[in-house]
Amino acid sequence: MNQQFKNKQILLTSRPVGLPTEQNFEFKEIPVANTQDGQVVVRTLYLSVDPYMRGRMSDAKSYIPPFQLNEVIAGGIVGEIVESKSDLYKVGDKVIGMLGWQLYNTVDAKTVTKIDESIAPVSAYLSVLGLTGLTAYFGLLDIGQPKEGETVVVSGAAGSVGMFVGQIAKIKGARVVGIAGTDAKCEYLKKELGIDAVINYKTAKNLGQALEEACPNGVDVYFDNVGGSISDAVMNLLNDYARIPLCGAISSYNSTDGDMGPRIQTRLIKTRSLIKGFVLSDYSARQSEGLQELGKWLTEGKLKYEETIVDGFDNVIEAFLQLFQGANLGKMLVKVSDSE
Incomplete structure (x- = not known):
């Protein structure tokens, strides 16, 4: 038992029905495990909360195993090495990995990756230079x-x-139409990111009509992050040989009634469109390629990113739940501690 650090973790104690609540989770104080040869202790600096985690809270077959009850939840974490018994890292190194939602993780040194603070702040490795930037890169360019x-x-x-999808599409010379849920987000997309047309789906009187006006030449690529009625409306505007990278369906993640909607098969047949679901792990062998391109665009000023940061480990669950209210602009992160 390592007496130098005080640890706390978050467990999943029951499987949510519908929208998760704080009662599905438990904060627990635990000792920090002693390091063995080849291990390091990582102090959490930033912790990522992501919509896909909702699926792992259900005991259903998926592309990734569900979280186990009464065990620590795991996700993307950027941290600092505070103790090392490995030749790979020294104290003070910053690393990223899929680690437990806790203040300190004692892990095999090979399970984390060193990050370069000279390229971007450490938090960027959980967004533009991490899971979300890479998801946008491969989904849009490989499928779209x-x-x-x-x-x-x-x-x-x-x-x-979505923030990176729009920007990468612009880099490739496409005309981009962005759909978001607040006027402030729409204004940001248009003014800061240069998106050609924006639609606030919550205030549009007729979403289908708004899309027709924004897409007078139809839709060639639809990057789908939300599913539901928004996607139903876009499907009506597909051009021949359209491509649809299917990244997420957050509109239905907490549904208890099933996800019913129009049948799209006829539309896909008539337009000979491609729809393909994907997850980032499909491209694990090519991640260095994606990081190189994203880093290049970032340093050239072609990519911008925003973060919504919630302070404090005790607010992790609140930050996670805010995802389903659309509270975040860009990546939702929890700042757990400062670098020493």
Whole structure:
């Protein structure tokens, strides 16, 4: 038992029905495990909360195993090495990994990756240079394959993935239409990111009509982050040979009634469109390629990113729940501690 640090973790104690509540989780104080040869102790600096985690809280078959009850929840974490028994890292090194939601993680040194603070602040490795930036990069370019002059529509366009999809599509010369849920987000997309047309789906009197006006030449690529009625409306505007990277369906993650909607098969057949679901792990062998391109665009000023940061480990659950209220502009992070 390591007496030098005081630890706290978050457990999943029951499986949510519908929207999770704080009663599904438990904060628990535990000792920090002693380091063995080849291990390091990582102090959490920033912790990522992501919509996909909702799926792992249900005991259902998926592309990734569910969280186990009464065990620590795991997710993306940027941290600082505070103790090392490995030749790979020294105290003070900053690393990223899929680690437990806790103040300190004692792990095999090979399970974390060193990050370069000279390229970007450490938090960026959980967004533009991390899971969300890479998801946008591979989903859009590998599946969507936007061409110059084509129309790309992005739902959840001000979110942690959608924000980068729109910008990368612009880099590739496409015309981009972003869909978001507040006027402030729409203004940010248009003024700060240069998105060509924006739609506030919550205030549009007729979403289908608003989309038709924003996409007079139809839709060539639809990057789908939300599913639901928004996606139903976009499907009506698909051009021949349209491509649909299916990244998320946050509109239905907490549904208890099933996710019913129009049948899209006929539309896909008539337009010969491609729809393909994907997850980032599909591209694990190519992540260095994605990071190189994203880093290049970032240093060239072609990519901007925003973070919504909640302070304090005790507010992790609140930050996670805010995802389903659309409270975040860009990546939602929890700042757990400062670097020493």
